Amino acid sequence: MPEMENARLSIVEDVPVPKQLLATAKFNSPWEQVKWEKSLPQNDRTQPQYSATSKQNQSGGIVRSASLSTRRVARPRPATRPQSNPPELHSWENIRRSAFLKPPATVPENEPITPIKESFISPKSTPTNSQFNSRRSSMYEVYEKAKVRGVALHRKYWVRLLFEYSLYTLLILFVYFVLVGMPLWKGAVWWLYWVVQTKFVIQGGYAITIGLAALYAFLPLLILFEKDPPPKPEDSDFDLEKNDSNVKSTALIIPCYKSATIIGPTLKAALEIFPPKNIFVIANGNSETPLDNTEEVCRPYGVNHLWVPVGSKIVAQFAGCYAAKGFENVLLIDDDCALPPNFPIVSDRLNGKVKCVGYTIKSVGPNSSKGTFCQQAQDLEYKMSGLQRAFFGKLGSATFPHGAISIWNTEFLKQTFYEHPGFSVSEDWFFGDSCRRLGGRITMCSSVFVETETPSSVFFSGSGSRGGFGEMTIFQQRFKRWNFFFVVGMYYDLKYIMTSWKLGWWEIGAKLCVFQEVYETLIYLFAPFILPISFIVRPGFCGILLGATIGMYIVNVIIFNEIHLRLKKERISWVVLLFYYTFYKIALTVINVVSCYWSLYKYARYFAKRHPKVIEDRQAIEVILSLEQEVEHSTDENEEQLLRAQSENANAYKRLTLTRVGPDTMENWPLQSDMEQRSAHDSHSSPWI
Known part of the structure; x- marks a missing residue:
């Protein structure tokens, strides 16, 4: 009985109390604090005894933690506890009952004990319930802040109306x-005409403008595209295990909207590289239930499927990052991107300051055809843009990766969501801006061209199979979406040039690339004034200069086509190059100029409603919390089944974090190749799909 009286009631008393915890204690007087500290267990006195016990245990093959001892030390238990502030000081009994610490009965005597301090602070320790609860509680904090922030950002209807029409005014x-001023005074346009006529040297001004344009156009031609990756042998069988070993650290995230008609070929191509468990189709839309049968289309492929009831691509990507937890890297692609069979996963390049790698893309028509002249012109444009980004990626950082495909470090991508302003338009551009401001470089992989279907005409809708938000004309695509933030983007670019220095010496190349965007936008804004005035003052000289500028760009694309694309066996036909591409670029220039002024008009209505960041979006955080709760449910109630599933079929256990689709029976498989049938059959063999 004396031993029982002196025995400890909780193993927590053997754990050293952190100073941070002591700092939170409150007392009515200094002597109460001294008395309480003396009553705490003297862990340093137990170390010699533990040390001797540890040596004895080592001979028996048992290893015990240095932070937690299961040996009960016979030392008198303190008779009293401080009672001055019970609400602030949680009792030891409450701490013992928490999920962070377990009573002695739950720790087998024949197994080693993980140090408690590791489960609290070590980022490399195995995830436990305590760490999961900690992450979930932090996400709940984000959710509560999002609700408060949502109320703060909300504007009443009359305020939005006042804001909008005030901007119009x-x-x-x-x-x-x-600009006009007449008849009250002479406006800025009149003074601009006077300066050009009397003071401005047109030849010198155009020499500087064309010189900068030539510099940005011809410098990227100094580098070449990377060599093609080794082709996949056609006569070899599809080896899922080998494929899994090559991409095991990378998840493929495909956000999509009403993509049932086009997601099938994308998944078929992706399964040549990724096992089904690595693929996450994130369908989204402003509806509680799916808007089409994308889930049914995904079913035969055995991939992960998640419905996000928020119509936003960036929210779908945000949810995908958390759905693909456990993967070190994520590859983001559009729903119409067909990965080539020899597609390289360049996750090894994500080291140091490089946090994102974009891929060069190519434009195609339906069923991977060359498509119309418009689509072939876009093909040339996309490939030139890819070489320019690869060039600036070597100098410092590309401005942003193409929104169609890029690979990111998962944790860093999550950080960018905290910096991203949350705009649903041009979200890929703001990803690049956030990445650079956080100190991450963006480079390019130019060894392959990833196919993506593009609009088939400039102004009038043609044939095509683009689904969801896929526009059928270039005018709709660029005038209404791509160019919307051209003017506002200048503010972010100038802010980055003036204030961001986290890339070190790489900032020089990065800022040169960013300045190109500012320079082009200024040309678009001043072109409606400078060009007419210049033609009025010096029509002959300006006509010759305009023709020389067009000729310079034709020479540029000829060099690119005959050297760079010839080496890649991706040349564009001369008919498209000489006759169609020139008029195509002139039409795009007009679209870009008009879209800048149209966006200035549309900003009044767009910014009348305040836009929260992704982490300030209550609905987006609710999606993440639902995923976390599903993980907790599967961990608490199905732990034994989960472990058994991992041992029986390692390809299925990650699907427990999502709403899953499973393959149908053999008779209903819409797959043609043996490879696809084997892939779907492997998924079908798991009871957890």
């Missing part, structure tokens, strides 16, 4: 009183 006043 300011625009009208600016056009009249600043």
Whole structure:
């Protein structure tokens, strides 16, 4: 009985109390604090005894933690506890009952004990319930902040209306009183005409403008595309285990919207590289239930499927990052991107300051055809853009990876969501801006061209199979979406150039690339004034200069086509190059100029409603919390079944984090190749699909 009285009631008393925990204690007087500290267990006195016990245990093959001892030390238990502030000081009994610490009965005597301090602070320790609860509680904190922030960002209807029409009024006043001025005074346009006519040297001004354009156009031609990766042998069988070993650290995330008609070929191509468990189709839309049968289309392929009831690509990507937890890297692609069979996973390049690698893309028509002249012109444009980004990626950092495909470090990508302003338009551009401001470089992989179907015409809708948000004309694509943030983007670019220095020496090349965007936008904004005035003042010289500029760009694309694309066996036909591409680029220039002024008009309505960041979006955080709760449910109630499933079929256990689709029976498989049937059959053999 004396031994029982002196025995400890909780193993927690053997754990050293952190100073941070002591700092949270509150007392009514200094002597109460001294008395309480003296009553705490003297862990340093137990170390010699533990040390001797440890040596004895080692001879018996048992290893015990240095942070937690199961040996009960016979030392008198303190008779009293401080009772001055019970609400602030949780009792030892409450801590013992928490999920972070377990009573002695739950720790087998014949197994080693993981140090408790590791489960609290070590990022390399195996995930436990305590760490999961900690992550979940932090996400709940984000959720609560999002609810508060949502209320703060909400504007009443009359406020939005006042904001919108106030901007309209300011625009009208600016056009009249600043630009026109007549008959009250001479406006800025008149003074611009006077400067060009009397003071401005047109030849010198155009020499600087064309010189900068030539520099940005011809410098990227100094490098070549990377060599093609080794082709996949056609006569070899599809080896899922070998494929899994090559991509085991990378998840493929495919956000999609009403993509049932086009997601099938994308998944078919992806399964040549990724096992089904690595593929996450994140369907989204503003509806509680799916908007089409994308889930049924995904079923035969055995991939992961998640429905996100928020119509936003960036929210779908945000949910995909958390759905693919456990993967070190994520590859983001559009729903119409067909990965080539020899597609390289360049996750080894994600080291140091390189946090994102984009891929060069190519434009195709339906069923991977060359498509119309418009699609072939876009093909040339996309490939030139890829070489330019590869060039600036070597100098410092590309401005942003193409939204169609890029690979990211998962944890860093999550950080970018905290910096991303949350705009649903041009979300890929803001990903690049956030990446660079966080100190991450963006480079390019140019060894392959990833296919993506593009609009088939410039102004009038043609044939095509683009689904979801896929526009059928270039005008709709660029005028309404791509160019929307051209003017606002100048603010972010200038802010980055002036304030961001986290890339070190790499900032020089990165800022040169960013300045190109500012320079081009300024040309678009001033072109409606400078060009007419220049033609009025010096029509002959300006006509010759305009023709020389067009000729310079033709020479540029000929060199690119005959050297760079010839080496890649991706040349464009001369008919498209000489006759169609020139008029195509002129049409795009007009679209870009007009879209800048159209966006200035549309900003009034767009910014009348305040836009939260992704982490401030209550609905987006609710999606993440639902995923976390599903993980907890599968961990608590199905732990034994989960372990058994991992041992029986390692390809299935990650699907427990998602709403899953499973393959149908053999009779209903819409797959043609033996490879696809084997892949689906492997998934079908698991009871957890």
